[in-house]
Amino acid sequence: MLWMIGVSAFAEQRFPPPDFESGHKLPEMTTPGPRALWLAWADVAVLAASLGGAVWLIYRKRSRKGLVALSLFSLVYFGFWRKGCICAIGSVQNVALALAGQGYAAPVTAILFFTLPLGVALFAGRAFCSGVCPHGALQDLVLLKPLKVPGWLEQGLGVLPFAYLGAGILFAATGSAFIICQYDPFVPIFRMNGRATMVVAGIALLLLGMFVGRPYCRFLCPYGALLKMGAVLSRRRVRVTPDYCTQCRLCSAACPFGAMREPESGRPTPKDLPKDRLRLAVLLIAVPLLIAGGAGIGWRLSATAARMHPVVSLAERYLQNREPAPRTGAVSPEQLELQRARENPRELLIDAARIRRQFDIGTTLFGAWAGLVIAAKLISLSLRRNRTDYEPDRGDCVGCARCFEYCPNELVRRGLVRENGSAPMVQSK
Amino acid sequence: MEAAPGPEVSRRSFLRSGARTAALAGMGGVLGLLAGKATGKEMVWQIDPQKCVRCGNCATACVLELSAVKCVHAYAICGYCELCTGYFEPEPNALNTGAENCQCPTAAIKRTYIEDPYYEYQIDEALCIGCARCVEGCNLFGNGSLFLQVRHDRCVNCNECAISKVCAGAAFVRVPAAQPYLLKTISH
Numbered sequence: 001m002l003w004m005i006g007v008s009a010f011a012e013q014r015f016p017p018p019d020f021e022s023g024h025k026l027p028e029m030t031t032p033g034p035r036a037l038w039l040a041w042a043d044v045a046v047l048a049a050s051l052g053g054a055v056w057l058i059y060r061k062r063s064r065k066g067l068v069a070l071s072l073f074s075l076v077y078f079g080f081w082r083k084g085c086i087c088a089i090g091s092v093q094n095v096a097l098a099l100a101g102q103g104y105a106a107p108v109t110a111i112l113f114f115t116l117p118l119g120v121a122l123f124a125g126r127a128f129c130s131g132v133c134p135h136g137a138l139q140d141l142v143l144l145k146p147l148k149v150p151g152w153l154e155q156g157l158g159v160l161p162f163a164y165l166g167a168g169i170l171f172a173a174t175g176s177a178f179i180i181c182q183y184d185p186f187v188p189i190f191r192m193n194g195r196a197t198m199v200v201a202g203i204a205l206l207l208l209g210m211f212v213g214r215p216y217c218r219f220l221c222p223y224g225a226l227l228k229m230g231a232v233l234s235r236r237r238v239r240v241t242p243d244y245c246t247q248c249r250l251c252s253a254a255c256p257f258g259a260m261r262e263p264e265s266g267r268p269t270p271k272d273l274p275k276d277r278l279r280l281a282v283l284l285i286a287v288p289l290l291i292a293g294g295a296g297i298g299w300r301l302s303a304t305a306a307r308m309h310p311v312v313s314l315a316e317r318y319l320q321n322r323e324p325a326p327r328t329g330a331v332s333p334e335q336l337e338l339q340r341a342r343e344n345p346r347e348l349l350i351d352a353a354r355i356r357r358q359f360d361i362g363t364t365l366f367g368a369w370a371g372l373v374i375a376a377k378l379i380s381l382s383l384r385r386n387r388t389d390y391e392p393d394r395g396d397c398v399g400c401a402r403c404f405e406y407c408p409n410e411l412v413r414r415g416l417v418r419e420n421g422s423a424p425m426v427q428s429k
Numbered sequence: 430m431e432a433a434p435g436p437e438v439s440r441r442s443f444l445r446s447g448a449r450t451a452a453l454a455g456m457g458g459v460l461g462l463l464a465g466k467a468t469g470k471e472m473v474w475q476i477d478p479q480k481c482v483r484c485g486n487c488a489t490a491c492v493l494e495l496s497a498v499k500c501v502h503a504y505a506i507c508g509y510c511e512l513c514t515g516y517f518e519p520e521p522n523a524l525n526t527g528a529e530n531c532q533c534p535t536a537a538i539k540r541t542y543i544e545d546p547y548y549e550y551q552i553d554e555a556l557c558i559g560c561a562r563c564v565e566g567c568n569l570f571g572n573g574s575l576f577l578q579v580r581h582d583r584c585v586n587c588n589e590c591a592i593s594k595v596c597a598g599a600a601f602v603r604v605p606a607a608q609p610y611l612l613k614t615i616s617h
Contacts (some may be wrong), residue, residue: 034609104469108467182589
């Protein structure tokens with residue numbers, strides 16, 4: 001048997017084992033095993049194949065239908081079949097916890113779920129978001145009538161995923177909690193089971209998602225933030241037109257995720273130049289100030305954040321000798337916890353002090369990161385880009401392939417429209 | 430491939446490919462660091478019965494509606510008592526299956542007569558909610574043959590077990606999936 005046998009029981013045998021005269025045989029305790037390891041590797045293989053399929057569908061086939069089919073498959077496989085676990089979004093935390101050296105060894109499969117989509121993003125953008133991620137697929141499929149989110153709101157909320165990513169890494173690396181999993185709005189839907197608050201949040205996000213395209217992906221998803229950083233550097237990018245841009249703006253109206261960017265002259269007019277320069281100079285000076293300010297605020301919040309860790313919160317309760325409210329009947333879990341603290345307070349306090357120190361560093365870094373994100377956002381908003389065509393933003397485009405069908409030149413390429421006019425051809429073989 | 434029309438674009442694309450190379454190198458570095466710490470073994474959650482304090486959180490904190498933690502029975506340790514303190518409330522009115530006499534809130538323990546004076550106690554896992562009331566009774570006055578375990582046919586193996594974060598005894602540990610149970614044994 002493959003049991004890991006514990007040390008002999010601490011409870012003494014108060015009663016001797018029975019001496020059956022009837023020859024009664026003791027039943028065996030059943031030990032049903034967990035999911036087989038090869039199935040975890042099958043998940044990795046399906047992920048790799050779907051990523052390849054998504055890249056092929058976006059760049060070669062330019063097919064929205066194909067991506068919808070892939071989305072449905074991912075939704076069924078990674079969503080309802082695998083119940084949203086294992087997922088790349090949560091794998092950030094496994095990697096953070098393993099790197100922080102808390103004695104946790106990340107499974108290779110989790111590391112691959114973290115790396116593969118990110119590696120693809122560096123070469124071909126957010127192919128993972130387009131049709132592999134079950135969260136994205138679910139939101140994409142409920143999108144009914146997309147409304148335009150005003151620019152200021154879009155850009156402002158766009159900072160949130162980066163902050164969420166930082167917080168997720170902070171709490172995972174200190175071993176406090178995996179908040180990205182805990183507050184995942186869609187996994188309870190995949191499981192058809194979960195905490196009421198998260199089920200309600202998930203349904204609310206889906207209702208919102210009928211009118212605002214992919215609200216979780218755009219304004220919350222921490223892994224999306226990572227992929228965005230990768231996609232900005234990507235080698236290939238999604239181009240709407242296969243030929244030249246007719247400036248018809250149809251693609252811009254078609255994008256439900258606010259990712260389309262207008263043509264723009266890279267050079268300012270002589271009148272604007274001094275203003276632009278001044279703004280950029282001010283922002284560049286503000287970068288270190290924002291980072292330092294964020295770090296300062298983060299450092300101040302260290303003690304509060306550390307209370308998220310069960311060891312620290314227990315140590316505080318022990319030191320303050322805070323008795324929980326007595327409960328009728330059984331002893332409450334809080335009382336039992338306090339009892340454990342009293343049995344071995346030294347070890348607990350040493351642990352709590354160590355975790356506190358980790359939080360001092362962690363929250364300071366988190367604050368600096370938040371400052372950096374805000375600074376980077378402001379700078380990116382005040383840079384001029386040289387664009388002649390309508391193009392999707394590298395970072396914001398999730399590769400849903402909706403815009404392709406709206407481009408007149410794409411219709412020409414597909415042979416659905418003649419080059420000289422809009423007269424549709426009879427579809428010939 | 431990278432030849433672009435204006436000098437502006439080519440500078441940008443040069444910076445981009447440089448940053449991409451740096452990002453790839455960074456990812457390689459992270460992978461290298463992880464490689465030292467990674468394990469090909471899958472890990473699963475389990476309760477160390479030596480540390481369990483029977484707080485009752487297992488019944489309520491699991492992400493599943495019906496907790497994946499169940500009571501298991503090490504028959505070899507059991508005394509087969511007629512007055513089982515895991516089965517019966519303290520000072521029961523009568524030694525029968527009446528709900529007012531039983532510890533288990535869901536009647537998940539089946540009590541079978543074997544021979545005088547021995548009774549066998551079996552857990553019906555479909556009914557057990559993992560509240561540990563029977564475990565507490567068995568540990569207080571009996572042999573401690575009832576204890577809680579994460580049942581891996583039910584557990585969805587969350588990244589971070591929700592019960593482990595509220596476990597009053599800090600009894601939740603990750604164990605290799607090849608040896609997924611921490612069982613009690615006796616040395617006699």
